[in-house]
Amino acid sequence: MNETITRAFSAALRRPGICLYRRPVGYPLGASRKLSSTCRLHTMxxxxxxxxxFLxxxxxxxxxxxxIPGANVSRILAKSGADWVMVDCExxxxxxxxxxxxxPAIAALGVSPIVRIPxxxxxxxxxxLDSGAHGILVPLIxxxxxxxxxxxxxxFPPDGTRGFGxxxxxxxxxxxxxxxxxxQQANESLLTMVQIETKEALDSVEEIAPLVDVVFIGPFxxxxxxxxxxxxxxxxxxxxEAIARVLKATVAAGKKAGIFCSSGEQAKQPHPSLLNKPAMSQKCVHQGCGKTFADGSDEVCRYHPGPPVFHEGQKGWKCCKPRVLTFEEFMAIEPCTEGKHSTTDLPPKIEKKEADPALTEASTNFAPPPPRAPVAAPQHIPTPPPPAAxxxxxxxxxxIPDGRICRRKGCGATxxxxxxxxGESCVHHPGAPIFHEGSKGYSCCKRRVLEFDQFMKIEGCKTKNRHLFVGGEKKNQEKDANGSAGEEVVETVRTDFYxxxxxxxxxxxxxxxxxxxxKVEFQGQSVDLDLPTTDTPxxxxxxxxxxxxxxxxTDKSSFKIxxxxxxxxxxxxxxxxxxxxRSDDRLTGEILQVGRAGRA
Structure with missing residues (x-):
């Protein structure tokens, strides 16, 4: 919860001579019961x-x-395994x-409500204290x-001046x-705590500690x-060193100390001054780690050495393979590399393993490459004119064949x-489709969606009074013996090769x-293609x-559809x-190397 901050108090040794009362297992909180006169002495x-x-x-x-206010907030915190909840009125x-x-919401769950007053x-x-708090915390002493x-x-008198009622x-x-x-019991049972967060209080901490139950350190x-x-x-x-001084004074006075902790892990660790170690806690900046560590720590750092990768809606790290869709899953990807914590921006370099000498020797025993045929000089071919609109x-x-679909993007009329x-109305997109960073849309309008099904349903942004079913494709159609449109002749297709x-x-x-x-026929230095399609109509x-x-x-060449x-x-x-x-393609002058390069 953003509005709550984990805090911790140091442990204390049990004092002798205290009658400890424990509620029997299954006994409901708040149920009435008779207590012996001995236990009644320490009810509160x-x-x-x-x-x-502490005891x-x-x-x-x-x-x-x-x-933040709210009894429900108080109950949620009290149910989270806490010993106390600080109600911050400052x-x-x-x-x-x-x-x-x-x-009362906190106390009803058997947890101590402590109030920090303004x-x-x-x-x-x-x-x-009149609200029923089990203790108070006073700031800026x-x-x-x-x-x-x-x-x-x-x-209460005679120890103080508190009024009763x-x-x-x-x-x-x-x-x-x-x-x-x-x-009779409030003076002994309720906790008085003060915060040491000023220079004046620090200078007098040895005199302050014996007067209160808890000395709380406000580090900021x-x-x-x-x-x-x-x-x-x-x-x-x-x-x-100032924190160490407060701890030393508190221990010397036989009292308890508390301090702000930014995490549960930090709360579990004793202050280095109690272990005679230097107190230089730092935060690791490795990606995926972010833990706090002390100088000289041998703790293993687990992190991602590669940068994050966000592509087509997928998220992951360049250094490892997992790819996820949500940011929460991305943050939960387990680090793939182990090393030492660091405070620098760059993670330590990954040590490269030495190559196996046997493999290195084997890699040098390849036969020299065949001599390369001379490469023809680049040819200048004028840029072809753009296709007609x-x-x-x-x-x-x-x-127009029956069932033909409108050729304009986003229309879909049949x-x-x-x-x-x-009276036709063709609502369409005159622009080109755009697919970028996982979003989809058209260049002619601003709407963007994530799913392809949603993209196909984007309503057109322009309207014409007639659909476009065949356009001016007369020159691209052959006619059969009856004079009706037979098939569409495709002049060119996209090609690629490696x-x-x-x-x-x-x-x-x-x-x-x-x-x-x-039909595909292989010739000595050409290929004849005749590729009809099954498009309808x-x-x-x-x-x-x-x-x-x-x-x-030609005998070894092959094809597959x-x-x-x-x-x-x-x-x-x-x-x-x-x-x-193709032999009629323009040469760029580049030499394409395939296989293993020869040695100089």
């Missing part, structure tokens, strides 16, 4: 869970900081009424006299004490007041043969090729002769490198 003391942890010793008392958004709601005014001390005034305001306070202890028992304000603020989570040596209207001389075309030392693998991209009717045909850059072995392309494997006759696929 047993109900103060925080003080019981029992053996572990720190863990708690949470409540800074920096939190909690007024007097919200405090009176929070304290100032050391006696009436604030009284209001907090400066002098010993101020501490004495706080202690006096928190104690609240009917509410007793209800927040279990078993509930009587008025007389509360008056303390650092600011002594001129050594915490910057980027890092403490200066002077601040750490597509017609915006259907050619009336072309018969032609029904014999239907009138007056090569190995022995072959060239070329792809001709054309969808729905008719495998039974397609008008099939397409791509027919051409491809002049090749080099000679091929896939769903979106024809893939041709051309076995080289001489093993030379092909800078281009």
């Amino acid at each position: 003391l047993k109900s103060n869970r925080l003080k019981q942890v 029992e010793g053996g572990r720190p008392a863990m708690g949470f900081w409540q800074m 920096h939190g958004n909690i007024d007097d009424a919200a405090m009176h709601d929070a304290v 100032d050391r005014q006696p009436w604030m001390v009284k209001r907090a 400066r002098t010993v006299d101020e501490v004495k005034q706080v202690v006096s305001a928190a104690k 609240s009917p509410i306070a007793m209800q927040n202890f279990d078993p509930e004490p009587t008025f007389t028992e509360y008056l 304000d303390l650092g600011n007041n002594i001129g050594h603020p915490i910057v980027n989570g890092k403490m200066d040596v002077e601040l750490d 597509e017609s915006e209207d259907d050619d009336e001389s072309i018969e 032609y029904n043969k014999g239907s009138a075309r007056e 090569q190995t030392p022995t072959s060239v693998i070329a792809s001709f991209f054309l969808k729905k090729i008719d495998k039974d009717a397609a 008008v099939p397409k045909r791509y027919k051409t002769q491809v002049p090749l850059f080099g000679a091929i072995d 896939l769903g979106t392309k024809l893939e041709v494997t051309l076995v080289k006759a001489d093993g030379s490198s092909w800078p281009v696929l």
Whole structure:
């Protein structure tokens, strides 16, 4: 929860002579029961869970900081395994009424409600304790006299000056004490805590510690007041020495100490001054780690040495393979590398393993490459003119096949043969589709979506009064014997190729090729293609002769037809490198190296 901060109190040794009362297993909180006269002497003391942890010793008392109002917030924190919950009336958004709601909600769950009051005014001390709080925390203490005034305001006479009369306070202890028992036991059972966060208080901490139950260290304000603020989570040596001084004074006085902790792990660790170690905690900046460590720590750092990768909606790290879709899953990807913590921006270099001498020797025993054939000089071929713009209207001389779909993007209207075309409305996208960083849309409008199904449903942004079913495609259609449109002639298709030392693998991209009717014939230095498709209602045909850059072995060459392309494997006759696929393609002057490079 963003509004709560984990805090921890140091453990304490159990004091002798205290009668400890424990609720039997299964006994409901708040149920009435008769107690012996001996146990009645310490009814409130047993109900103060925080003080019981101090008395029992053996572990720190863990708690949470409540800074937003609401009894439900208080209950959630109290149910989280805490020994205490601090109701912050100083920096939190909690007024007097919200405090009176929070304290009983926390106490009802067997957890100690502690109230941090805004100032050391006696009436604030009284209001907090009268609400039923098990203790108070007073901020910004400066002098010993101020501490004495706080202690006096928190104690009933003869130990102090607190007035008695609240009917509410007793209800927040279990078993509930009587008025007389509360008056008699409050001074011993309730906790008085002060914060050491000013230079004046630090200078007098040896005198302050014996006067209170708990000395709480406010590291941020303390650092600011002594001129050594915490910057980027890092403490200066002077601040750490000041904290060590407070701890030493508290231990010498036989009292308890508390301090702000930024994590549960930090709360479990004793202060280095108690272990005679230097206190230089730093935060590791390795990606995926971010832990706090001390100088000289041997703790293993698990991190990602590579940068994060975000592509097409997927997220991951370049150094390892997992790819996820959500940011939460990305943050949970386990680090792939182990090393030592670091405070530098760059992670340590990964040690490279020495190559196996046997493999190195074997790699040098390759036969020298065959001599390279001379490369022809680059040819200058003028840039072909751009294709003519597509017609915006259907050619009336072309018969529109039944079921033909409008060719404009995003429209999707279907032609029904014999239907009138007056009053048509073609809502479409004149722009090009855009797919970028996982988002999808059209260049003509601003709407972007993530899913392809949503992209297909994006409504057009322009309107024309007629659909475009065939356009001006008369020149691209052949007619059968009856004079009706037979098939569409495809002039060119997209091609691509790559090569190995022995072959060239070329792809001709054309969808729905008719495998039974397609013809591929290999010549000495060319390939004849006749590729009809199964498109409906008008099939397409791509027919051409491809002049090749080099000679091929026609017997060993092969092809296969896939769903979106024809893939041709051309076995080289001489093993030379092909800078281009077609002999009529423009040469760039580049030399394409395949296989293993020869030694100089």
